[in-house]
Amino acid sequence: MSTTEQAGRVAAPTAHPLDPLSAEEFRQVAAILRRERGVGARWRFASIELVEPGKDALRAFQPGQPIRRDAHAVCWNRDDGQAYRAVVSLTDGTVAAWEHLPGQHPNMTVDEWHECDEMLRGEPRMAEALARRGVTDLGRVLVDVWAYGAALVPERYRGLRVGWGDVWYRGSEHGNPYAHPVAGLHPIVDLNRMELLEIEDSADSGAPATPPRVMGEYLPELIPMPPRDIKPLSVSQPEGVSFTLDGTLLSWQNWQLRLGFNYREGLVLHTVGFSDSGRVRPVAHRLSFAEMVVPYRDPTTDHYRRTAFDIGEWGLGFMTTSLELGCDCLGEITYVDAVVHDSRGEPRTIKNAICIHEEDNAVLWKHVDHVYGAEVRRARRLVVSFHVTVANYEYLVYWRFYQDGNIECEVRATGIMVTTHFPDGHQPPYGTLVDERTYAPFHQHFIVARLDLDVDGPANTVYATESEALPVSEENPYGLALVVRNTPLHTESEGMQDYDWPTQRAWKVVNDGVRNGLGTSVGYKLVPTGCFPPLLDRSSVAFRRAQVIGHTLWVTPYREDERWPCGEFPNLSDHDSGLPTWTEQNRSIENTDVVLWYVFGIHHVTRPEDWPIMPVDAVSFWLKPFGFFDRNPTLDVPPTPAQCHD
Numbered sequence: 001m002s003t004t005e006q007a008g009r010v011a012a013p014t015a016h017p018l019d020p021l022s023a024e025e026f027r028q029v030a031a032i033l034r035r036e037r038g039v040g041a042r043w044r045f046a047s048i049e050l051v052e053p054g055k056d057a058l059r060a061f062q063p064g065q066p067i068r069r070d071a072h073a074v075c076w077n078r079d080d081g082q083a084y085r086a087v088v089s090l091t092d093g094t095v096a097a098w099e100h101l102p103g104q105h106p107n108m109t110v111d112e113w114h115e116c117d118e119m120l121r122g123e124p125r126m127a128e129a130l131a132r133r134g135v136t137d138l139g140r141v142l143v144d145v146w147a148y149g150a151a152l153v154p155e156r157y158r159g160l161r162v163g164w165g166d167v168w169y170r171g172s173e174h175g176n177p178y179a180h181p182v183a184g185l186h187p188i189v190d191l192n193r194m195e196l197l198e199i200e201d202s203a204d205s206g207a208p209a210t211p212p213r214v215m216g217e218y219l220p221e222l223i224p225m226p227p228r229d230i231k232p233l234s235v236s237q238p239e240g241v242s243f244t245l246d247g248t249l250l251s252w253q254n255w256q257l258r259l260g261f262n263y264r265e266g267l268v269l270h271t272v273g274f275s276d277s278g279r280v281r282p283v284a285h286r287l288s289f290a291e292m293v294v295p296y297r298d299p300t301t302d303h304y305r306r307t308a309f310d311i312g313e314w315g316l317g318f319m320t321t322s323l324e325l326g327c328d329c330l331g332e333i334t335y336v337d338a339v340v341h342d343s344r345g346e347p348r349t350i351k352n353a354i355c356i357h358e359e360d361n362a363v364l365w366k367h368v369d370h371v372y373g374a375e376v377r378r379a380r381r382l383v384v385s386f387h388v389t390v391a392n393y394e395y396l397v398y399w400r401f402y403q404d405g406n407i408e409c410e411v412r413a414t415g416i417m418v419t420t421h422f423p424d425g426h427q428p429p430y431g432t433l434v435d436e437r438t439y440a441p442f443h444q445h446f447i448v449a450r451l452d453l454d455v456d457g458p459a460n461t462v463y464a465t466e467s468e469a470l471p472v473s474e475e476n477p478y479g480l481a482l483v484v485r486n487t488p489l490h491t492e493s494e495g496m497q498d499y500d501w502p503t504q505r506a507w508k509v510v511n512d513g514v515r516n517g518l519g520t521s522v523g524y525k526l527v528p529t530g531c532f533p534p535l536l537d538r539s540s541v542a543f544r545r546a547q548v549i550g551h552t553l554w555v556t557p558y559r560e561d562e563r564w565p566c567g568e569f570p571n572l573s574d575h576d577s578g579l580p581t582w583t584e585q586n587r588s589i590e591n592t593d594v595v596l597w598y599v600f601g602i603h604h605v606t607r608p609e610d611w612p613i614m615p616v617d618a619v620s621f622w623l624k625p626f627g628f629f630d631r632n633p634t635l636d637v638p639p640t641p642a643q644c645h646d
């Protein structure tokens with residue numbers, strides 16, 4: 001990770017144990033495994049990431065101390081399909097642990113996605129199947145390989161590293177690659193031998209013989225209308241920005257946090273704290289996205305296998321794309337590069353992977369005194385963001401820090417929807433008509449945020465907080481009385497919580513050992529927005545693999561190795577071996593180091609307006625101080641400009 005722009009940063013970055021692996025460290029991990037474990041040319045690296053130091057070690061760390069560096073790696077041998085998990089000591093140059101993972105299929109890799117597309121476009125059987133549909137220009141074809149759920153893999157291919165492909169073609173050289181689906185054509189591929197096993201060709205599936213005429217383009221030169229008029233808008237901070245970045249340590253308006261990055265979660269926020277009267281009070285130990293599950297809700301031939309695990313199968317880090325000034329981020333931007341690796345273990349630098357900037361956010365607070373006039377403060381927020389492209393879809397992730405102690409996490413989805421054609425005279429039951437004889441299947445994007453909060457320290461309890469209207473009684477003759485009930489969640493089974501509209505249920509993470517000046521326990525409230533029910537049969541294959549989506553919130557006691565809510569290897573999985581398995585122990589979650597797993601996202605009932613490219617659909621949730629401070633922490637925000645104060 002390295003900073004590419006100089007705005008607001010300190011000259012010599014200080015090394016820290018949470019710094020992501022460098023390009024050189026990726027190379028070393030691969031070299032050590034080649035040397036010590038015979039990881040050869042027929043192997044692939046699925047993942048390499050830093051072993052993050054434990055909480056005690058982190059607390060004890062002093063700048064300048066020697067730093068131990070270790071990495072986790074998962075790799076597999078393509079010849080026999082066997083996968084291994086390694087702990088590699090970079091400090092000692094040795095393999096500290098090497099574990100066989102029988103029956104496990106590591107995540108998909110970007111290399112496989114490209115190699116599979118390449119291989120299939122040169123496959124004579126594919127060329128024949130396409131020619132039968134009138135597609136002869138293979139240069140315009142894209143085969144998008146997807147991962148499978150185990151239950152849907154044909155019996156004869158069980159145990160293989162199989163993928164299945166969608167076939168698309170561009171209407172012209174620079175046309176949208178996802179504009180034209182090739183209906184009923186799905187290659188099944190052995191990704192280890194990188195060869196075609198068979199083609200599922202249901203040309204008789206009811207899809208129309210003549211493809212519809214669709215307008216699936218978005219490039220200015222390909223759309224049938226002139227661009228509308230718009231004037232320039234500039235953001236200028238003539239005196240520079242108000243944040244500093246020292247290595248990976250980011251400081252702004254009392255906030256302090258550390259940036260991390262890995263192949264799977266992408267951006268990770270570590271040790272988030274708020275400086276209160278000069279003392280940095282912990283709020284969160286680690287914030288990230290641990291899984292994203294995207295079941296398509298269309299049981300027809302072209303879609304019944306479509307349940308993507310964009311984090312567990314593909315990885316937000318691997319899919320992160322470079323950001324461009326003025327396009328992706330506007331204003332005074334500090335970019336941070338990220339380093340990931342390819343399946344050979346070679347480092348790959350993503351330039352401008354993370355964008356850090358400040359934004360004006362309208363009014364923070366205001367009052368007009370009828371005698372003395374108005375007093376106003378402008379709100380400013382710090383935004384740390386990154387963008388990922390997972391084949392046809394884009395996810396834009398924004399962590400926003402506010403002056404009042406609020407943290408907002410917003411995800412925007414954009415990109416190109418999966419579409420499918422249907423014959424004349426039919427109406428699609430499982431999607432919305434978006435173009436001539438073309439519909440976009442309904443689907444859902446469930447995102448699981450892993451929120452390792454440490455509110456003023458690790459000993460926290462989660463309370464469900466619910467509003468209740470009291471019945472009319474002698475004490476409440478007008479029926480106005482409203483009380484708020486705070487119920488501590490004692491065990492993991494109590495920690496499985498669902499959104500509840502009638503009680504406006506939310507959750508407070510409280511440190512009962514720390515009191516504010518008012519004498520109440522300090523806390524942070526998780527405000528559940530952007531959540532929705534799974535609407536999935538509990539016996540379905542999709543639900544079995546992603547049981548985490550069955551609740552809005554799960555709470556577990558912190559365990560270093562519990563990171564992936566649908567299991568470490570959702571690729572070709574049969575069931576969810578993460579949260580449902582851990583929580584079977586029904587451990588205590590009271591007055592301990594808790595981790596919250598918040599499930600939110602987008603219930604995507606597709607619209608004609610989402611086609612051919614989707615204007616962003618944004619969803620967010622909030623972490624808000626609740627008694628963390630004993631008064632409004634923004635009284636000291638200065639009036640800028642000066643006329644905001646009379």
Ligand SMILES: [Cu+2]
Nearest residue numbers: 413443445604
């Ligand atoms: Cu969607």
